[in-house]
Amino acid sequence: MNFIGIDIGSTAAKTIVFDGTRIISSFILPTGWSSKETAGQIRTHLRTAGFDVDSDDTRTIATGYGRISVEYADKILTEISCHGKGGSALLAGDGVIIDVGGQDTKIITVENGVAVRFLMNDKCSAGTGKFIEIMANRMGVDINELFALAQKGNPITISSMCTVFAESEVISQIGAGKSREDITAGIVESVVSRVALLASRHEKPDKYFLTGGLSLNPYFAKRLSQKLGQAVYTCEMGQYAGALGAALLAAEKLQ
């Protein structure tokens, strides 16, 4: 029996196939404008790799913001349960999972391997991956370049709570001739502060674990750990935490 976890986020769709003991396949596709179409692409992709989601021999759980579009899933669960599960598997234990996603940021406290408390940022996209994306666009760089620049800078202060206003603050700083390094450092700093503030509303754990797209960026994790005053762990599979959790929960609940 194979257990498939599909996590359709706002920018990337992650899929994991788990055979009960090992991860036997994983892939990422960009989420297009329609999550329904993305779900279809994942199905095709899986079929090519030899996994048939319709067979009696597979169980599928979908999660993420596009979860309801995965019509062939046997069950849908929220990102919270899946990130909690997957994050704790990657972390090998309990702790607080910080997931900075494209659309929202989640703080999940995991006890005994399951999510027990969570917080999400409110409506606004400040403090999410989206904010960095918008700002990178504004600066005419991609996200990796933005982080590379930021490491060399001395952060300016961005005080606005709202992405729209923060964007105009950035524009006026560009106009004022501030260096690209300082501005990008300020952008990263503003996300780090906001994420840290959200995380500080949960009790301080032994371990923080950063998942989601931004976990791939060591500089971000480093700044976050400085802000929180505690080690922030990341791992290569960090982006797959939700999909992995979904696959593991499928193995647990849908045998």
Next chain:
Amino acid sequence: MLKLPENFQDYSEARQQGFIKLKELKERGKKVVGIFCTYTPTEMVLAAGAVPVGLCGMSDEPIPAAEKFLPKNLCPLIKSSYGFAVSDTCPYFYFSDMILAETTCDGKKKMYEMMNELKYTHVMQLPPGRSGSTALHSWYDEMLRLKEVLEQQLETVITEDDLRNAIRLKNRERKATLDFFEIGRLKPSPVSGYEISTIMDSNSFIFDTEEKIAILEERTAQLKKDYQENFAGKPSRPRILITGCPSGGVRDKIIRQIEELGADMVAFENCSGPRAQKDLVAEDKDPYLALAEKYLRINCSVMSPNPERIEALGEMLDEYSVDGVIEIILQACHTFAIESYRVRKFVTEEKGLPYMALETDYSQTDTGQINTRISAFLEIID
């Protein structure tokens, strides 16, 4: 899945039906007093021979009209209430001979100053806390002043007998309401929280208290029977208690969703819930003092300090066998937003139950996020 009765009437239907009835009453010379809050001593309105009608804004529609005059960053309930008035789109406001309000939260009391420009608004000076040495005294004086104001504005006389009768009548209504609410204590609950919430808000559009009592008693009896026949001994879904700001304006966005996503909404610890119904007005003393005492005991977050709310919440968590608490915080409502710190601590640490606060407004822009949060909360309870 919602358990609604066949003849279920939703809030907007009830609101519409009320228009016609109120118009008839007006034509027969009845006076109407528009009210907004649980602190309003409706007994006084009844004793003055008038009918009280709730004007509390629960819809998104009039908010743009209100935002021409009020700050955007204000509680949606206040904006909606004022928006209806200023855009002249609420027949109940239109039919009201006067408005009766209280100095509860800052947003409301300042809004009432503006409302007074549209229609005579009497604002009772509610003390900011119960424990102050002059609190009861000044609130008692406010009751006496209200008598004069009502007599003058409505051209009538309030006799002590009228007031005592009104107190007895309202106490009976409270008991009937409480019995209805307490159906939620049955496990599994035979009633949808959506229905409870709708009936409580729609009741404001039934102008005959006896009729209200009869409707409540009938429904309670039906539900008890239904429980015996179809629910007793069956498994229960997770049982949720709602607390925080008034929930009428987010009934579809939150209450309905909670039930559709697989839980039962069994209890409301907010101003339309049992907390105000349990506590009756004393019938054996100076009626003005009895009213002052009762209405000062209401444990809304506008009171400081407000430990009674936590006590009441604790009782309800036990009585209604609650599995999780969801607090509704309307955007920019400071008193409930701040008090949520205490509520969270109490629920999670002392009661060991899951708690989640949802900050929201009346718009539809965050329905997806609200759904994810509610689903995740229910997955955690499971």
